[in-house]
Amino acid sequence: MDSFRSKIIPVTTILAGVVVLWYVFAVILNAPFQRDLDQRGNETPSTVEFIGKTLSQPKPTMPAPHQVAVNFFENTFLRSVTSNRSLVYNAWVTLSSTLLGFAFGTALGIVIAVGIVHVATLDRSLMPWIIASQTIPILAVAPMIIVVLAAIGITGLIPKALISTYLSFFPVAVGMVKGLRSPELMHLDLMHTYSASASQTFWKLRVPASVPFLFTSMKVAVAASLVGAIVGELPTGAVAGIGAKLLAGAYYSQTIDIWSALVAGSIVAALLVMVVGIAGRLVDRAMGGRPA
Template sequence: MDRARDKIVPVLTILAGLVVVWYVAAVLLNAPFQRDLDRRAGETPDTIEFIAKTLSQPKPTMPAPHQVAENFFENTFLRKITSNRSLVYHAWVTLSSTLLGFAFGTALGIVIAVGIVHVQALDRSLMPWIIASQTIPILAIAPMVVVVFAAVGITGIVPKSLISTYLSFFPVAVGMVKGLRSPEFMHLDLMHTYNASASQLFWKLRVPASVPFLFASMKVAVAASLVGAIVAELPTGAVAGIGSKLLAASYYSQTIDMWSALVAGSIVAALLVTLVGLAGRLVDRSMGARPA
C-alpha cells in the first residue's frame, strides 16, 4: 500500500501542477482575442468575468483543460464507435497500423541484431547505415512512401504500417545488439568449457540475457510506431485515424478537437507501453526472475 502511494502521489502532484500551468497559459494566450471581442462589443468585464470568457471561447488559441475533457468525454463515450466523430473509431484505425508496423519493426530489428552480432562484416557495414537512416525526417519520408505505393495500387494500412516499421525497428535493433552482447566473458568462457555449440550459446545464454534489453527497447519502439502511424495519415488524405482527425481540426481551426485527439493519442501510447511492460514482466517471471 505504501509503495503504491509513493508512486501515485508524486504523479498526481506533477499532474496537478501541469493542469494549473495549463489554465494559466490558456488565459494568457486567449486574452488578446478576448480583449478584441470585448472592445468591439463595447463591453468592460471585470477580471473574474474576463478570465471566465477566456476559458470558454468556442475556438480558443489554447483550450482550457475542462474544454478538452468535455470534448474527449463526448467523442469517446457519447458517440457510436462507428461514428466518424468517435475518437474510439479514429484510435482503432491508427492502432491497427501501429500494431502491424510494430510487429514488422520488432521482427526486422531482431533479425538485424542477430546478423550484426554474428557477422562482423554486417556490424561494420550495416550498423552505420541503420544509424544514418534515422537522421532523415519522417515527414520527408512519409509522403514518398505513400505516393510510391499508391502508384502501384497499394493503399490503406500497408503504407502506414511501413512508416511505423521504419521508426520502430531502430530501437529494437540497437537494444537487441546490446542485449545479445551483454553476457560477461566469464559466462561465455564457461559455455565454451562445456563445449557448447554456437546454437546452444545463442539460445541458452545470449537470448535470455537480451530479454530485458528487448522489452525496454520495445517500449520505445511501440511509442515510435504510433507516431509513425499518425504522421503517415497526414499526407494520405485519410478520412479516419488520429492523424486525419488532427488534420481536419487544423483546417477548420477546431483547436479543442485537435487537443482532444492529441489526448486520445497519448492515452493509446500509454496503454501500448503499459502492455509491453506487462508482457516483459510475465516473460521475466516465466524465466525465473524475482518480482520487483
Template structure:
C-alpha cells in the same frame, strides 16, 4: 505505502495540479485579446468574473481550457458510437492497427538483423555503422513520399502507414538486440564452450535469454516511435481517418478543442502501449525465472 505516497504520488499530483493551474492561466492570457475584441464589437463591458468565464467557453479558443478538452474528449469517446467517424475510439483504433502492424514487422526485422550482425562478422563491420548513421537521419521526412508513391501504384490503406512505423521501430530493436545478444559475459560463453555447445545451442540457451531485458527495453522505445510514425503517416493521405487525420482536420478548420482531444487520445494510446509492453516484459521475465530486482 505512506512512503510511496510521500515520495512519489504527492509530488506528481502537486506538479500536475500546478500544470493545470498554469494551463488555465495560459488559456485566459491567450484567449483574452480575442474575447476583448468580441466584447468591444458587441459593445459590452463585462465584469472580470464574467469576462474570465467567457474566455473559457469560446467555441474556437486559441488555447482551450482543460475542462473544454476533457468535455470534448468524454463526448467523443464515450457518448458516440464506435463506428461513427466522429468517435475518437474509431480514429484511435485505425491508428492503433497500423501502429501494431508496423511494430510487429519492425520488431521481427530488428531481431533478425541483430541476429545476423552478431553471427556474421562481415555484416557487423559493414551494416552496423549504417544502422547507427541511419538513426541520425530524419527518416520521418520520407513519410509523405512513401504514402503518395505507394498510392500511385495502388497500395493504400494500412500497409504504407505500417511501413513507416516499421521503419521507425526496427532501429531501436536492432540496436538493443545487438547489445542484448552480446551481453553474456566471457565466463558464460566459455562455460558453453566447455559443454561443447554448438553456436545454435549457445544462441538458444544463452544469448537469447540474456537478451530478453534489452529486447523489452528497446521495444518500449520502438512502440512509441511506431505510434509517431503511424500518426505522421496519416497526414498526407488527405485526412481520411486516424488520429493524425483528426489533427490535420482540426488545423484546417481551426477546431482547437478537437485537436487537443485528439492529442489526448494519442497520448493515452501511447501510454497504454508502453505500459502494455512493460507488463508483457515483466511477465516474460517472471516466466523465465527472473527475480524482481
C-alpha cells in the same frame, strides 16, 4: 512501494500546477479575441464574466482543460464506435497500423541483430549505417511513401505501417545486439565446456540473456511506432486516424478537437508502453527471473 508514495505527492502537485497554469494561459491567450468581440457587441462585462467567457469560446486560441475534457468525453464515450468522429474509432485506425508496423519493426530489428552478432562482415559494414539511418529525419519521407505507394495501388494500412517499421526497427536492433552480446565470457566458456553447438549457445544462452534488453528497447520502439503512424496519416488526405484528426482540426481551426486528439494519442501511447512493460515483466517471471 515507498518510492511510489514519495513520488505521488510531488507528481500530483506539479500536475495540479500545470492545470492551474493552463487555465491562466487560456485566459491570457483568449483575452484579446474576447475583448475584440465584446467591443464589437458593445458589451462591458465584469472581470469574472469576462474570464468565464474566455474559457468557453467555441474556437479558442487555447482551450481550457475542462473544454478538452468535455470534448474528449463526448467523442469517446457518447458517440457510437463506428462513427468517424468517434475518438475510439480514430484511435483504433492509428493503433492497428502502429501495431502492424511495430510487429514488422521488431521482427526486422531482431533479424538484423542476429545477423550482426553472427556475421563479422555485417557487423563492420552494416552497423555504422544503421546508426546513420537514424540521423536522417526519415519522417520527412513519410508523405512520399504514402503518395508513391498509393500511385501504384497500395493504400490503407501497409504504407503507414512501413513508416512505423522504419522508426521502430532501430531501437530493437541496437538493443538486441547489446542483449545478444551480454553473456559474459565465463558463460560462453561454460557452454564451450558442454561442447554446445553454435545454435545451442544461441538458443540457450544468448536468447534468454537478451530478453530484458529486448523489452526495454520494445518500449522505445512502440512509442516511436505510434509517432510514425500518426505522421503517416498526415498526407493521406485526412481520412481517419489520430493524425487525420489533427490535420482536420488544423484546417478548420477546431482547436478543442486537436487537443482532445492529442490527449487520445497520449493515452494510446501510455497504454502501449504499459502493455509492453507488463508483457516484459510476465515473460521475465515465466523465465524464472527474481525481482531485483
